[in-house]
Amino acid sequence: MSNPLGDTIIALSTPQGEGAIAVIRLSGFNAITIVDAYFHGKSLVDVPSHTVHYGKIKDESGRILDECLISVFRAPRSYTRENVVEISCHGSPYIIQQILLLFIRHGVRQAEPGEFTLRAFLNGQLDLSQAEAVGDLIAADSSISHDLAMQQMRGGFADNIKVLRQELIDFAALIELELDFGEEDVEFADRDKLEKLVLKIKNVISSLIDSFALGNILKNGVPTVIAGRPNAGKSTLLNVLLNEDRAIVSEIPGTTRDTIEETLTINGIVYRLIDTAGIRQAQDQIEAIGIDKTKEKISKAQIVMYIYDVIETTPQQLWQDASTYLGNNDQIFNPDKIVFIANKMDLNPYTSPEDYYKEGMIDKNNLITLSAKNKMNISYLKDHLYQMVIDHPQALNQTIVTNTRHYQALRDTISSLDKVLDGLVTGVTGDFIAMDIRSALRALGAITGEIYTDDLLDSIFGRFCIGK
């Protein structure tokens, strides 16, 4: 990505394929003049920013490529802060290709993936964490992952970090000033104040680090296993849960998307459902392997819904099956991970759920009685699944870190700040303290892009689609 700002770039910005319309975007100093050269309509050279103009795009030979609407955005009032032109043409792959080729023949370069957003970053329109949020926003497929990306795109915790970082920079400057005085043994930087500042920053950053586990789940979905014996009612329950969910989506044609796995959405949280072999007693070697695989899936899951049939299952059977599949050494049945579902309550309302509770194994609050067939108590199950992820509703109002790169940078910051604190305790010289502060500053600066390398930019923007 050397010298990315010197030239004018072009790309298709809407998805590939046939459609009613397609948008081709150009950005760069010459964007307006180069489009104007092949646009037959009003001259674009003098039109105001943020105006739309109808006309024809013709190639060098005068052949009409398309009738288009041209939107003009003048620097710096554009996404990239450069001159930007958007060509809205008919959504024909042939036309798109011809228009791209026309401008590429005349010195415009095909944009690399994410290069428009890269320019927005390099020109100061967005910081790096905001640029990353653009990619997250496009990929977001639930209300919560969308809201998290939107929050990050609109500044998120980056503003907070910038303030803390500036305070730290001021201290670093004072300490480095001391170094200039060499042998004179002066202290411009108050060591007590520095310690307080470092502890304050550590405190903020630690809570951001703590938020990452939840952020990761909210962004990527909750791995959820639904397990139980054959005929316990797994698929009926799944259908009841999924159909409600799907009915909303399928109302709007043209917006459903391919999913590799089944997902269930509750209050905006996506539960990614993982299939397991039916739970049964191992009769032979081969079934034993199946049990091991199921146990592995269960151990990797964030949530396990264990469903059983209240008519067919005795408490003893339930405890035995559960011990085989769900138990581990630390905790027999972890209520943060496992929910027991007593199904078919409609068939025998006299079955007492109390029989299934057992001291230290299945807790009353962790067993839900329902009838999947009659859709009884389903909303109660949903509330329970939601609370297994979000303990307290206010958790969602706090700042949440969702990006692994930010998480790593925050951990690096803490590690450097701990060295600063150690240095203050052991009374090392200013140059070592300054070095550790600089190291923390680099880690913090990498989040917002105040510090970056070409490799970092390549790895972030290379994942973007072309045209973004």
Place this chain on the structure above:
Amino acid sequence: MSNPLGDTIIALSTPQGEGAIAVIRLSGFNAITIVDAYFHGKSLVDVPSHTVHYGKIKDESGRILDECLISVFRAPRSYTRENVVEISCHGSPYIIQQILLLFIRHGVRQAEPGEFTLRAFLNGQLDLSQAEAVGDLIAADSSISHDLAMQQMRGGFADNIKVLRQELIDFAALIELELDFGEEDVEFADRDKLEKLVLKIKNVISSLIDSFALGNILKNGVPTVIAGRPNAGKSTLLNVLLNEDRAIVSEIPGTTRDTIEETLTINGIVYRLIDTAGIRQAQDQIEAIGIDKTKEKISKAQIVMYIYDVIETTPQQLWQDASTYLGNNDQIFNPDKIVFIANKMDLNPYTSPEDYYKEGMIDKNNLITLSAKNKMNISYLKDHLYQMVIDHPQALNQTIVTNTRHYQALRDTISSLDKVLDGLVTGVTGDFIAMDIRSALRALGAITGEIYTDDLLDSIFGRFCIGK
């Protein structure tokens, strides 16, 4: 499609899937006010037409759905001649769905396929043949099919037909005036002039009908069979022809499209290549069936490239194979359909092509010597294939009918005009002549949509994508 103009419609106008940006379009009286109600930025109610505005779309609860660019087009200066708003948002399926749902909750209706273009037609922005050309333009995948659709979208032969139709309407009015005078035996309409007019119209329409065969090929591609014995060099030739073609397309990422079959493009004409079983002597019943299938494919093709190996093939073998596969009763080897390709000329430059010519069978102008391996004479073959479709270059400058519906309407017109001429010769009464003229007018009017039925509109616009 009853009362389609009464309400405001909405649809995603760019292809589905993730992308940098997506465009959602609204059209109707309330389009601007309804978007303004959920747009947080400048008030859209008073902004000029053809301006773009940056801001946020929020739902009823104040949740930010996206940061968008909103383009405003005021009636009648829009595609549909109604108020139109285009929302350019991030290309996220989730965001698209949320924005569509927001406006659908507030009285905007999801557009039916092609409904924007339908409104453009009903509001007089486009005639019916122009509206149909919009669909053809999006589907066009070669320079010629693109140019034909563009020509039709910009008026095409419709303007010409409108003039002729008006002249005919004037005559019909005069003849119907005669009918009002009943028994008085007056003739306002000059029968000689009418005959001349009808002959003139027939002449124009006949040449349009004649152009359809070519138009159909240019629009849909030329069904082309490549046949020959195994090892004659079929696949080498195909690769040489196709790779040149593909190199151009693959330069531009993001614009290639799925093709069901192999296609070859020469000067903008698409040749759709049809595979056949290798040509060989039938040894048994099963091979005989294979030969019949190959012969059937050959008989349905527009062009057959018959390739043979000059080293391995004697003239007698060529004539025999060709007679088996390519001959028919009318013409042994039709030069408009079949081109013989003498391959592997590099291996034995001493082979004389003259040996393969045979009176009444293979014509000198119809045999091309080349080496697929050494890419010798390939451009000569391409020129030949092109000329087999386009006899005279000026054919492409004439008006060409590509639409089967138009073709049928033109034939109906001729049939009614013939009845008018018959009536003039046999001297039938004015009411019969008027009836036949009206029938011709209906057929002509159906082309441009001056006459239409709801069923016709449904069948035309129902084929469009949603959002067009």
